Amino acid sequence: VIELGTPTRSVITTCAYCGVGCSFKAELNGDELVRMVPYKHGKANRGHSCVKGRFAYGYANHKDRILNPMIRDSIDQPWREVSWEEALSFAAAKMRGIQAEYGRKSVGVITSSRCTNEETYLVQKLTRAVFGNNNTDTCARVCHSPTGYGLGQTFGTSAGTQDFDSVEQADVIMVIGANPHAGHPVFASRMKKRLRAGAKLIVVDPRRTETVQGPHYKAAHHLALRPGTNVAVVTAMAHVIVTEGLMNEDFIRTRCDWDEFQHYAEFVSDPRHSPEASELLTGVPAAELRAAARLFATGGNGAIYYGLGVTEHSQGSTTVMGIANLAMLTGNVGRRGVGVNPLRGQNNVQGSCDMGSFPHELPGYRHVKLPEVRAIFEQAWGVEIDPEPGLRIPNMLDAAVAGQFKGLYCQGEDILQSDPDTKHVAAGLAAMECVIVHDLFLNETANYAHVFLPGSTFLEKDGTFTNAERRINRVRQVMAPRNGYADWEVTQLLANAMGANWRYTHPSQIMDEIALTTPSFAGVDYATLEEKGSVQWPCNDANPEGTPLMHVDGFVRGKGRFIVTEYVATDEKTGPRFPLLLTTGRILSQYNVGAQTRRTDNVVWHDEDLLEIHPHDAEQRGINQGDWVKLASRSGETTLRATLTDRVSPGVVYTTFHHPVTQANVITTDYSDWATNCPEYKVTAVQISPSNGP
Ligand code: SF4
Numbered sequence: 001v002i003e004l005g006t007p008t009r010s011v012i013t014t015c016a017y018c019g020v021g022c023s024f025k026a027e028l029n030g031d032e033l034v035r036m037v038p039y040k041h042g043k044a045n046r047g048h049s050c051v052k053g054r055f056a057y058g059y060a061n062h063k064d065r066i067l068n069p070m071i072r073d074s075i076d077q078p079w080r081e082v083s084w085e086e087a088l089s090f091a092a093a094k095m096r097g098i099q100a101e102y103g104r105k106s107v108g109v110i111t112s113s114r115c116t117n118e119e120t121y122l123v124q125k126l127t128r129a130v131f132g133n134n135n136t137d138t139c140a141r142v143c144h145s146p147t148g149y150g151l152g153q154t155f156g157t158s159a160g161t162q163d164f165d166s167v168e169q170a171d172v173i174m175v176i177g178a179n180p181h182a183g184h185p186v187f188a189s190r191m192k193k194r195l196r197a198g199a200k201l202i203v204v205d206p207r208r209t210e211t212v213q214g215p216h217y218k219a220a221h222h223l224a225l226r227p228g229t230n231v232a233v234v235t236a237m238a239h240v241i242v243t244e245g246l247m248n249e250d251f252i253r254t255r256c257d258w259d260e261f262q263h264y265a266e267f268v269s270d271p272r273h274s275p276e277a278s279e280l281l282t283g284v285p286a287a288e289l290r291a292a293a294r295l296f297a298t299g300g301n302g303a304i305y306y307g308l309g310v311t312e313h314s315q316g317s318t319t320v321m322g323i324a325n326l327a328m329l330t331g332n333v334g335r336r337g338v339g340v341n342p343l344r345g346q347n348n349v350q351g352s353c354d355m356g357s358f359p360h361e362l363p364g365y366r367h368v369k370l371p372e373v374r375a376i377f378e379q380a381w382g383v384e385i386d387p388e389p390g391l392r393i394p395n396m397l398d399a400a401v402a403g404q405f406k407g408l409y410c411q412g413e414d415i416l417q418s419d420p421d422t423k424h425v426a427a428g429l430a431a432m433e434c435v436i437v438h439d440l441f442l443n444e445t446a447n448y449a450h451v452f453l454p455g456s457t458f459l460e461k462d463g464t465f466t467n468a469e470r471r472i473n474r475v476r477q478v479m480a481p482r483n484g485y486a487d488w489e490v491t492q493l494l495a496n497a498m499g500a501n502w503r504y505t506h507p508s509q510i511m512d513e514i515a516l517t518t519p520s521f522a523g524v525d526y527a528t529l530e531e532k533g534s535v536q537w538p539c540n541d542a543n544p545e546g547t548p549l550m551h552v553d554g555f556v557r558g559k560g561r562f563i564v565t566e567y568v569a570t571d572e573k574t575g576p577r578f579p580l581l582l583t584t585g586r587i588l589s590q591y592n593v594g595a596q597t598r599r600t601d602n603v604v605w606h607d608e609d610l611l612e613i614h615p616h617d618a619e620q621r622g623i624n625q626g627d628w629v630k631l632a633s634r635s636g637e638t639t640l641r642a643t644l645t646d647r648v649s650p651g652v653v654y655t656t657f658h659h660p661v662t663q664a665n666v667i668t669t670d671y672s673d674w675a676t677n678c679p680e681y682k683v684t685a686v687q688i689s690p691s692n693g694p
Pocket of ligand 1: 015022049054184185186
């Protein structure tokens with residue numbers, strides 16, 4: 001029970017959980033946070049919120065929080081609390097020493113999509129301007145990097161095409177590989193309102209999620225595909241649309257590359273892509289798939305929303321391109337009620353990608369090999385930028401195991417718990433000579449760290465987040481950083497300890513630099529954000545009010561590009577030893593690895609990850625409701641409790657990954673998306689057997 005004081009003042013800020021980006025009024029009594037009230041003028045949420053944003057902020061004052069910097073010479077030694085100055089000069093000396101011995105490219109950074117745009121911009125600047133390489137990557141690598149590739153190739157930029165309001169004009173809503181009910185609850189509420197008003201719903205998901213059916217609505221079609229076969233389903237839908245003449249030829253002729261379309265149409269028309277042929281691969285009944293394709297093509301405004309069930313596959317980028325193909329084929333781009341909308345997982349995945357956190361791209365999605373782009377930053381930063389793309393997260397870990405990558409600055413990301421194939425991550429971290437963890441808590445990755453720099457919570461941050469609809473929202477400081485420094489200040493101090501001379505005194509100055517160097521942000525500054533509340537990029541001279549809908553008159557790349565999407569089965573195969581397919585997801589009340597939600601004690605959260613298994617598969621193995629089971633894959637094994645449900649089909653099992661004790665990523669493989677290395681979290685061949693418990 002919480003004793004609530006009477007609020008005496010309030011600060012408008014933005015939720016730091018999911019990519020919906022809800023605005024909140026943080027109400028305080030003096031310096032004590034009394035409650036978070038959903039802000040009625042917030043353009044993403046219009047006064048609504050979910051349980052996480054409303055209640056799950058207690059972690060900011062949790063006893064586990066580390067408030068003082070710590071160092072140690074090796075990971076078998078105990079931590080030693082030191083001053084900020086000592087910690088930063090220790091870290092700087094280690095990193096410079098490593099570079100002197102092993103070369104400029106032997107160090108790098110991993111940033112977090114939970115940080116602000118300004119923090120993220122500074123971290124990639126640290127890599128490029130101070131470390132002198134492009135070894136910068138982000139946790140978006142493990143979630144939406146295929147969106148960057150797929151939408152970049154087809155439309156010309158990595159961004160959702162619509163604002164959230166647009167769903168109110170949709171007639172057919174197709175949700176692929178996402179469960180907005182749990183992952184994006186406030187957007188889900190707006191979507192469900194539209195469904196209750198009569199819009200039709202198609203869900204493509206191996207599991208019968210809460211999104212499939214709710215009070216007063218039910219999906220017209222639930223395509224419960226076999227995990228790993230998204231491409232075959234999307235291509236079969238295109239087959240129906242093309243072979244039955246349901247495409248929007250006017251749109252294709254005027255807005256898309258006609259030659260590319262003809263090549264694509266020939267490809268999808270092949271009988272091997274028919275629903276009947278695909279059924280053998282996907283398990284989706286051909287008649288159901290045909291009906292869904294017809295509905296999407298002929299049912300009016302068709303809007304597509306997708307999530308990590310699309311991207312976290314060996315063909316994640318291919319499915320994103322397949323989805324873009326479907327939207328272009330049916331003319332569902334460039335007006336209200338339609339579009340292709342990646343539901344970004346974390347609060348600032350969009351911003352993290354926008355800010356140049358990828359090893360091949362500078363801010364604004366511009367390739368580092370382009371001299372004219374490097375010149376902009378070289379002039380602004382007064383340094384020479386390496387034209388060679390850097391290492392992605394998995395490449396950093398591989399290089400570490402091979403003895404070539406020795407130093408890592410890891411900000412706000414617990415890679416040991418969140419990245420696939422835990423044993424390999426641990427081996428990579430253990431092989432490094434300096435791991436700097438900048439975080440709120442001593443997380444799993446910190447077990448391998450030599451320097452711990454305390455981080456600040458969203459309540460202590462000043463800056464901006466960019467949500468899934470490209471909306472740049474202000475994050476305002478509700479309370480002073482308990483650890484003494486804002487995260488952007490820590491990055492600046494580290495840069496200066498390594499020889500830079502940065503002189504930012506407020507995050508607004510960082511945003512001014514972003515605007516100067518990044519065309520889609522050219523019209524963004526804190527005064528504009530104060531005046532308008534928020535803006536959606538691109539915001540510049542051509543779009544001074546921002547851009548709620550993209551690709552209205554033409555695609556960013558000019559003509560929309562159809563791309564052939566050949567289905568290639570994952571290398572992760574079931575067989576006699578591992579006959580079931582494991583897929584993963586999350587629940588509404590927890591968030592990712594649970595670092596925050598598990599440390600919030602003002603509400604009762606579920607306290608373990610469960611394994612969903614179909615009663616038929618359970619019976620074959622002598623497993624009853626609530627039994628402990630051993631879950632084993634080629635990568636490793638863990639133990640958790642079983643829950644029997646027909647939400648999953650026979651042959652498919654499902655779990656969440658919110659608790660470190662479960663170690664779901666001990667099970668997952670190191671297969672990844674062919675274009676971006678996004679891990680294939682959603683398909684792992686497993687076996688289940690009874691167990692006596694952990
Ligand atoms: Fe926060 Fe997302 Fe919930 Fe909104 S929907 S309150 S952004 S977790």
